[in-house]
Amino acid sequence: MVTKPERIFDRVREWQGLVAFATGVRQGPGGAGLGVVSGRRRQGKSFLLQALTEATGGLYFAATEATEAESLRLFTEALTRYSREIVSIPFRDWNDAIAYLFRAFRGRPVPVVIDEFPFLSKVSPSLPSIIQRELGPGGSGGESDARLVLCGSAMSVMGGLLSGNAPLRGRAGLELVVQPFRYRDAAQFWGIDDPRLAVLVHAIVGGTPAYRYEFTQGDAPEGIADFDPWVIRTVLNPQKPLFREARYLLAEETDIRDPALYHSVLAAIASGNTTNGGIANYIGRKSDQITHPLNVLEDSALIAREPDLFRAGRVRYRIVEPLITFYQAVMRRRWAELEIHRAERAWSSLRQTFLAQVVGPHFEALCRSFAVESGEALYGDFPAEVGSGVVNDPAGRCQIEIDVAVLDAEDHGRPRRILSLGEVKWGETMGHHHVERLARARDLLALKGYDTRETVLACYGGSGFTEELRASAADDRRILLVDPERLYRPD
Structure with missing residues (x-):
């Protein structure tokens, strides 16, 4: 060898x-x-x-x-x-x-x-x-x-x-x-020990190796307090290669002949319009008119099509490259200001958008990756399928979004087992009402024929959990709490 x-x-x-x-x-x-x-x-x-x-x-x-x-x-x-x-x-x-x-x-x-x-x-x-x-x-x-x-x-x-x-x-x-580094490897590559900081950095640069040295000249945030200054001096700095990288990633794809249309499609997804109809409505086109752009972006590995695990035929789209999401949700809106070195002022007003439209969805994706890599110790069996889905609640006249759904393999002749149902919150302390919503979804899915007898109700909290919820999780093995520290802890 x-x-x-x-x-x-x-x-x-x-x-x-x-x-x-x-x-x-x-x-x-x-x-x-x-x-x-x-x-x-x-x-x-x-x-x-x-x-x-x-x-x-x-x-x-x-x-x-x-x-x-x-x-x-x-x-x-x-x-x-x-x-x-x-x-x-x-x-x-x-x-x-x-x-x-x-x-x-x-x-x-x-x-x-x-x-x-x-x-x-x-x-x-x-x-x-x-x-x-x-x-x-x-x-x-x-x-x-x-x-x-x-x-x-x-x-x-x-x-x-x-x-x-x-x-x-x-x-x-x-x-x-050759895939980007997985999130734990990326944190090690960047030399980041703080899990919350690792999530924030990963939400911008992902696991792309070149962004660590070639595009930032080795500049990494020294701690959580240095994150905002790091963003301003690297990705929002017109003098750094990272500043225009997201634009180049799209321009380099040979099948993309109408950049304006494709940028609008990506902007729609980055803004939270992740269904075919939502994207079409955002950019002012009919649904059948965006089928080709979506296929091209998917073939180019810039977006991924993710099925709704509980509603057949429903899919959502997700941008694969975090830097493109950051550009579309944050940078593109204030591009003129950023080009003339007004990053400090722009970032102060865009930071909340970053947390809501970039970090929140990205943290959900990281939690799904965590579920894929976790074994039976957490869910009672090895996950066969991990994704997200929506559960209709007719009595409550609402829909319950499941951010992390973990399913067992299908076995014809018996109901399909749901190993776990999870909700993800980055900027909110999670409590009993989150578990109650998951329990309601579990009961509704049981009525639809799923096996939910051992379903683990999981809360993935970027800002922690209430003491009451922690006490409940300590007494009930079917309640799982995952914070950034657990997310990044090696198995």
Whole structure:
């Protein structure tokens, strides 16, 4: 096993998967292998793959936005630097280049990384088909030991490489999506010990590694009292790269051709309009007119579609990248002031909006992540599905929103078990009335045929709990209290 360099934080599983693919002997028929690595920008994919090629003696080639002729020239130069052998006959096209590539790597498994692959496939649409042909019977890959890794950040493009009737479908021996750091790992990466501060910071920068050093020059809040000054001197500072990053994330997606429409859709979601109808009403369009933008944003991994666990056919949309939520809910409204360095005044009036529209929903998402990672010690069994939902209360003429619903696996022939129903509050001390509302939802769901006999009623409180509720939870194992300290405490 090739040792992971110390400069790479975490990424243990990703490193193990890459090394196993890049250096392992293929089972069955030999020949070259294909891997696909994707993930949103700034997650450290290139950093990881460069380290892999350095550690294993492989080739790393980073494509750029260029014509096919120039890209071939740059690729030839990379091959020459690596092999120290001059390519005698210039490549006419990618047919020559890919065939030469596979023939050049024989003797031992070696990773060959082509980063920013979407730049190449955009100007050379036949490139995936060429790779497929050379990997197939009679192709140059049959006697090659190359482990070709295609990497890119354009999620819609990378996701399409192996889907449906795509030429490379069924050819990949590695499909790795490099995700942002999980919230506990992100807090460790930022060097933050205070759980409440960790939530606030994560609500802005999430788990994106590049924002820690490249985009803030290593500036991290020193404590909860330094959070507001940190926001002003980093993300709201026009002189910092983080200031315009959210705009660039949208502009970099190749399928987005009407930025104004997509910004409005994201602004609607960031403002709490998370249903199809709510989004359409916010931006002044009909519901069927926003289906395509929502699909594009979902394919680009900028938003996620989350089903209502208790109402079939109902879905809500959530922005995946916290920085985009922060930009849409906070920065976009006062952009002109922020550009002329009036962040202090703008932030003082926008901080409450930040807490309500950014931190509150983000804390809910963190609590759902906590539920996914928690075992049977908390809920009596391992969660099979975690999400949110709405329970109709006809007698009370209201709807009860369940922020964290934890369900057991479906077992045909018996009622589905609800392991837990939870409510999340960031800025409110939680008390018995929150538990009573959850108990009412539990009883209503029991009438609908769910098994709620052992359902845990969970309160996720960012501002703590009343003493009475703490006393009740101490006596009743079916009442669970989770504060930020518990959220960040390792299991």
